[in-house]
Amino acid sequence: MSTSTAFEKTRAEGRAALVGYLPAGFPDVPGSITAMKAMVDAGCDVIEIGLPYSDPVMDGPTIQAAAQRALDGGVRTKDVLAAVEAVAATGTPTLVMTYWNPIERYGVERFATDLANAGGAGLITPDLTPDSGAEWIAAADAQDLDKVFLVAPSSTDQRLAMTTAACRGFVYATAVMGVTGARASTSELAGPLVARAKQTTSLPIGVGLGVSNGDQAAEVASYADAVIVGSAFVRTLLDAPDLAAGEKALRALTEDLAAGVRRG
């Protein structure tokens, strides 16, 4: 199921979408599924499931810590696909966010096929740009999957146009020059980047990196089509004494963010 179904709904409601991220396998595979279902239930419009990787160069300490715990717990690529199947079954579009090597190792076509069969919407690829991604683009197109590539404040106009032209589903705009992690204030770079991206595509533009509360979500929602939240969810689950408390805290955070995207 493409994320376009979620954006049709949020556009009809005149608001931005809330995209929530958690890595699969943290605190364990069933626990991560429970947590993501709670986020769906409390108002996330799209779920991104992180595939934990040993060398996550775009992630700050929070997501690194969760991914490392998932890997220490023995999470496998097939567990990520199982998590996709469970979350997508709720009817909420579910993407996988992954560094490239695990996909190449699994087999690009095989992964695309298994992701589609699990009901997944597509992939977000933080270290694969379209000009290096011909194999993934072909496999995704064959399986009718979303291809979410990233644009950055440093992207040239030419690269911006090339990247958004290769995207399907939405475009992921990184709001800051930096790695993932909650930040006290949202970035001044995000608004201009969204405006530049919009000149090149009619696809929705999601903004990620740094958003951690409803007020920040409202601010981003005023100029973007989706507010992407990762580290704040992961931090909430990391800080919880147990899964039940974590689930409760995730619901509260989701509701705050969901109210935020409706104010924006």
Next chain:
Amino acid sequence: MSQGPDEKGHFEEFGGRFMPEALIAELDELTAVWTEAMAEPDFTAEFQRMLTEYANVPSRLYDATRLSAQAGARILLKREDLNHTGAHKIRNVLGQALLAKRMGKTRMIAETGAGQHGVATATAAAYLGLDCVVYMGEVDTERQALNVARMRLLGAEVVAVKSGSRTLKDAINEAIRDWVATVEHTAYCFGTAAGPHPFPAMVRDFCRGIGDEARAQCLELTGALPDIVTACVGGGSNAIGMFTAFLDDTDVRIYGFEAGGEGVETPRHAATIVAGEVGVLHGARTYVLQDEDGQTVESHSISAGLDYPGVGPQHAYLARSGRASYEAVTDAEAMDALALLARTEGIICAIESAHAVAGSLRLAKENPGTTILVNLSGRGDKDMGTTTDWFGLGEAGK
């Protein structure tokens, strides 16, 4: 194909650029500035002047007659251990620091394993007046405390990296994370001929003087090219620096020696080409030590400078094409060679370089009477703690 890479950084199926979009514009600019600079006689003359006046380059070629007598072949040592800072690494960092100045950067960051590249970067930063931050795995800061002190004395900030396996690969991850946030004023001085385009080709070109000099020195000394050229291979900067001059000399056989650790049949080694599989790590497609799911596997070597689960993409290409051969040398073989070189020639080399010596002794047995040119890439002072423990040199009464 010639020596490559193509304009997108591919050595056929290897290399390329698997990096966050946030860094692509900078990598494009770096590629353009480097290409432009290398075509400018003023830039290359300035680079050569710095190498000569400051780094003691060209290094000597040494006819190791007593070692040769034991080995059964004529062994020639390219004495990169005598360069300023004690290894070939100074060539690469002076080149990259000069580019950083040209690009208007005020700060250099680097990753380091053994600390040699960190020391070289801190040295170049001090020499050219740049701020310097070096990322080093926490495990390595403990086993290479002397180099940490050297970097600090040179004015660099050393950051102990506590994530992942707390070794070189995690130091690279942390340096990339820094760079994403600081790219406007910061240059990433990458320590080996690996990573995303243009680093593999750029680092090679800054190091290729090793082979260019050695080729001419060998011709002058012996009247002929060597039969065999060897180097140790971690990421592969000293090796590609040596090999490049000989790639078109099809009669010259080329060997790279990887760290076999406790044996490639065990999980404790760093022999990426010999025992790894093709994957993507730190921005390039190359051979990688990885598990069934593509997670990077921790490497092991007694030599911190070879302790890396990836390898430069041009080496992957040279291995695949058959132009160069890659073999593993165990910790024990390397340490035996280190001791033999010390006792026959009075040269204490780096444990990294001892892998090349050990492999060359093996080749000498198989090819008696040949001339073997070995890149002695670094000196062994930094390793004396490890060496003392290995041979029990500190024990009372010995």
